[in-house]
Amino acid sequence: MTSSSAAEPTGPPGSRGLGARVLDAPDISRVVGRISHEILERTRGSADVVLLGIQTRGVPLARRIAARMAEIEGASVPVGSLDITMYRDDIRLRGPRPLEPTELPDEGLDDRIVVLVDDVLYSGRTVRAALDAISDIGRPRTVQLAVLVDRGHRELPIRADYVGKNIPTSSAQSIRVHLVETDGLDEVLLTGGAS
Amino acid sequence: MRHLLSTSDLTRDEALLILDTAAELGRVTDRAVKKLPTLRGRTVVNLFFEDSTRTRISFEAAAKRLSADVITFSAKGSSVSKGESLKDTALTLEAMGADAVVVRHHASGAPYRLAHSGWVGCSVVNAGDGTHEHPTQALLDAFTLREHLRELEGRRVVIVGDVLHSRVARSNVALLSTLGAQVTLVAPPTLLPVGVDTWPCAVSYDLDAALEGADAVMMLRVQNERMNAAYFPSTHEYSRRYGLDTRRAALLADGAIVLHPGPMNRGMEISADVADGPRSVIVEQVTNGVSVRMAVLYLVLGARAEDSAGEASAAEAVSA
Amino acid sequence: MRVLLRSARPYGEEPVDVALENGVIAAMAAPGTLPAGDLDVDATGLVLLPGLVDLHTHLREPGREDAETIETGTRAAALGGFTAVHAMANTQPVADTAGVVEMVWRRGVEAGHCDVHPVGAVTVGLAGEHLAELGAMADSAARVRVFSDDGICVSDPVIMRRALEYVKAFDGVIAQHAQEPRLTQGAQMNEGALSGVLGLAGWPAVAEEAIIARDVLLAAHVGSRVHICHLSTAGSVDIVRYAKSRGIDVTAEVTPHHLILTEDLAGTYDPVYKVNPPLRTETDVMAVREGLADGTIDAVATDHAPHAHEDKDCEWAAGAFGMLGLETALSVVVDTMVSHGRLDWRGVADRMSERPARIGRLADQGRPIAVGEPASLVLVDPGASWTVDPGRLASRSRNTPFAGRALPARVVATFLRGRPTVLDGVIA
Ligand SMILES: [Zn+2]
Numbered sequence: 001m002t003s004s005s006a007a008e009p010t011g012p013p014g015s016r017g018l019g020a021r022v023l024d025a026p027d028i029s030r031v032v033g034r035i036s037h038e039i040l041e042r043t044r045g046s047a048d049v050v051l052l053g054i055q056t057r058g059v060p061l062a063r064r065i066a067a068r069m070a071e072i073e074g075a076s077v078p079v080g081s082l083d084i085t086m087y088r089d090d091i092r093l094r095g096p097r098p099l100e101p102t103e104l105p106d107e108g109l110d111d112r113i114v115v116l117v118d119d120v121l122y123s124g125r126t127v128r129a130a131l132d133a134i135s136d137i138g139r140p141r142t143v144q145l146a147v148l149v150d151r152g153h154r155e156l157p158i159r160a161d162y163v164g165k166n167i168p169t170s171s172a173q174s175i176r177v178h179l180v181e182t183d184g185l186d187e188v189l190l191t192g193g194a195s
Numbered sequence: 196m197r198h199l200l201s202t203s204d205l206t207r208d209e210a211l212l213i214l215d216t217a218a219e220l221g222r223v224t225d226r227a228v229k230k231l232p233t234l235r236g237r238t239v240v241n242l243f244f245e246d247s248t249r250t251r252i253s254f255e256a257a258a259k260r261l262s263a264d265v266i267t268f269s270a271k272g273s274s275v276s277k278g279e280s281l282k283d284t285a286l287t288l289e290a291m292g293a294d295a296v297v298v299r300h301h302a303s304g305a306p307y308r309l310a311h312s313g314w315v316g317c318s319v320v321n322a323g324d325g326t327h328e329h330p331t332q333a334l335l336d337a338f339t340l341r342e343h344l345r346e347l348e349g350r351r352v353v354i355v356g357d358v359l360h361s362r363v364a365r366s367n368v369a370l371l372s373t374l375g376a377q378v379t380l381v382a383p384p385t386l387l388p389v390g391v392d393t394w395p396c397a398v399s400y401d402l403d404a405a406l407e408g409a410d411a412v413m414m415l416r417v418q419n420e421r422m423n424a425a426y427f428p429s430t431h432e433y434s435r436r437y438g439l440d441t442r443r444a445a446l447l448a449d450g451a452i453v454l455h456p457g458p459m460n461r462g463m464e465i466s467a468d469v470a471d472g473p474r475s476v477i478v479e480q481v482t483n484g485v486s487v488r489m490a491v492l493y494l495v496l497g498a499r500a501e502d503s504a505g506e507a508s509a510a511e512a513v514s515a
Numbered sequence: 516m517r518v519l520l521r522s523a524r525p526y527g528e529e530p531v532d533v534a535l536e537n538g539v540i541a542a543m544a545a546p547g548t549l550p551a552g553d554l555d556v557d558a559t560g561l562v563l564l565p566g567l568v569d570l571h572t573h574l575r576e577p578g579r580e581d582a583e584t585i586e587t588g589t590r591a592a593a594l595g596g597f598t599a600v601h602a603m604a605n606t607q608p609v610a611d612t613a614g615v616v617e618m619v620w621r622r623g624v625e626a627g628h629c630d631v632h633p634v635g636a637v638t639v640g641l642a643g644e645h646l647a648e649l650g651a652m653a654d655s656a657a658r659v660r661v662f663s664d665d666g667i668c669v670s671d672p673v674i675m676r677r678a679l680e681y682v683k684a685f686d687g688v689i690a691q692h693a694q695e696p697r698l699t700q701g702a703q704m705n706e707g708a709l710s711g712v713l714g715l716a717g718w719p720a721v722a723e724e725a726i727i728a729r730d731v732l733l734a735a736h737v738g739s740r741v742h743i744c745h746l747s748t749a750g751s752v753d754i755v756r757y758a759k760s761r762g763i764d765v766t767a768e769v770t771p772h773h774l775i776l777t778e779d780l781a782g783t784y785d786p787v788y789k790v791n792p793p794l795r796t797e798t799d800v801m802a803v804r805e806g807l808a809d810g811t812i813d814a815v816a817t818d819h820a821p822h823a824h825e826d827k828d829c830e831w832a833a834g835a836f837g838m839l840g841l842e843t844a845l846s847v848v849v850d851t852m853v854s855h856g857r858l859d860w861r862g863v864a865d866r867m868s869e870r871p872a873r874i875g876r877l878a879d880q881g882r883p884i885a886v887g888e889p890a891s892l893v894l895v896d897p898g899a900s901w902t903v904d905p906g907r908l909a910s911r912s913r914n915t916p917f918a919g920r921a922l923p924a925r926v927v928a929t930f931l932r933g934r935p936t937v938l939d940g941v942i943a
Binding site for chain 3: 201280281282300301302304307308311312316324325326327328362365388389390391393396499
Binding site: 049083085086087088096098099101102132136137194 | 211215220221222226227228230231232233234261332493494496497
């Protein structure tokens, strides 16, 4: 059985070790703040918003955004977590992984503005799986997407509503996101390929 | 975990992964949409050389909840009952593109043979083989025990009855001891296998003593054919010495539970009031069976391409 | 035809030239001193033994020619160094009449690879109820002396007693397949800790030992002789040793596979390791080696049991009992007995040729290597090593438990009454 998880910072062979740090802790904090402001703006004050973090690193990001929104607006925004493992279209390739909890806020998702939160947007397949998962557990009014990093190379017609930072990459490169909650420090690294 | 053939093949971590996965999957049952798309396009074949409606239905439900295509071959009304060999049936299934075969067979080791003979390339899940093992039953028993007792480490579990012929007992002794429980087998000496003293459990002939303060008791079914084969003098004597009734159930620890893999002989190994009483978790066992089998199918089928997945996995890891 | 074996080492001892002519050993002399023959065999470094005699061979003909025939089975025998085999009676039809045993005997003569001595059934149809016409078989052209219901135990003590008594009239012997049937109903492997774990019905040692104990006492009581087939447990060795110490006329055989393989192989659930009696424990293996070394066990007998592919390519319970043995027997004996110093080459000649010939009352087999004696001989390369390839065996079946295994010693040539049946390791 495998223990690798979606956002685990494993690059292709040869790319291990330190890469270029494209975001440091203060950058990440600024980016989270900006996304929080944008969500408040776009949703006109966050009523009916539910933040749904995609396991694993989307969940702490969603919690941070909720905390910022609370600081800014004073409102408490419900946060949930979504494990999309069982909705992936690639278990054939990847092998099974331990499931993380899917926890919905008591309010549920029906008629809510659901903001999906993830660390990196790449092919779009994770988001596609998340949309499928959401449709099996509720019927939101709208679904939006917030990501820390958009690295391009989409394979599906999916775009983010809130992007922390666009980082153009080659497909030979990898983006590694480290967060205090899961990895002990905040940083985003670009590794591998010729940069 | 390419196959699931025996609980003694499972490490503690693997066993816990199955149980944890089952716990998450069990929550799907509470949703409006009770189906997950995980195994869409995969084919699971249930190959039942022995009639077992409840196990077959449980595996069917598990596979369907994961959106797999399910084909069931059962002993009745198929070539299986006309003496077609395990190998020939397996080759047919292979030709049909089965990704996993769930096999119930009267011969001990038939699933092992299927997995290792080179007849088929698919995953094999043992759904009970002869008097050998029934690993998903033990997993659902462990799952049920965990739901009620939380931690199994140090818990005392008593398994009572026809250990000699019981695949449920074999699988449970291996699994529960891997998970840290203290297992005691209780049976008349005629229904214990030679060499049981080498198993990772205690053995007793005294049910009352074993039940005292135990956290759980699992009653094994006594098959009709044992009753006339001199394993014990009479059903009456068996029931008196090794049956679970209200008096005996009262010897258990507070919060202890009563399990039975079914189907039960009420009044023989278990009295009706205990079977239907507050300690009984026999109905839950059935529900939990589906979750556990979903977890097993998911983990076994996902593991199939694991070896060749190294690079794809590494690339995908950053695409999230 | 005159054959000259140059520098052969009889019983592994000093090299001599050996001339074979007119079916007998015509001359033996120091190397280089005998005139060339029509066929010269350079036997330098090779061990010369009397042709091996198998007390226990299943040739499957008549009835299961898809698994083995007298032709293919005796080719395998010759390649294994045998000049005589005893063909077991559990054919279809059963060899329980003079007609069937004569047919088997004649087919053996026609094939010509080694002598085929049919074993007659003890009871009609191996059913254990009525004595077969033992006297008619003894008086037939096949001159049957060994009688066995092998595959099935003569479990009824009265039938066994009568059989032991009856064969005294023509110096026959009952070869008992010792397996108490009630204690082994549905049995699949040796009973012990492993059978309990594997969930395979156990075959207790006592089921074999109880019958052996009974039969040696019966033989003593009626003053007859009894032969124990494929003895497999430490307890059986003890019982036979005890009986011999009491002067009871008992002989016993062990198979090559019980000298080397253990029950652990059942853990593969591969029926190629399924055999009757079952593979036993390490303790039993050491005890049968010891028994063979000290002479308690008289003979190595192959219990060569060919089975069609589909009868082994299945789940354990559905698999047939039995293993091939003729082509690997000598190598296994060298591996387990000679290499470890338990037997020397004289010992091998004794346990694989001389004593089995005496038990079967074969006058011209198992004879000393001496001038004037029958020229039924085998040349063995003791230093060779070979890897068993089931596809290259002469047997029609492939169910060897030694596939892929490297074994020592190889049969180079076999001679049946002066005529080569095998030369350079191939059928002559
Ligand atoms: Zn036999």
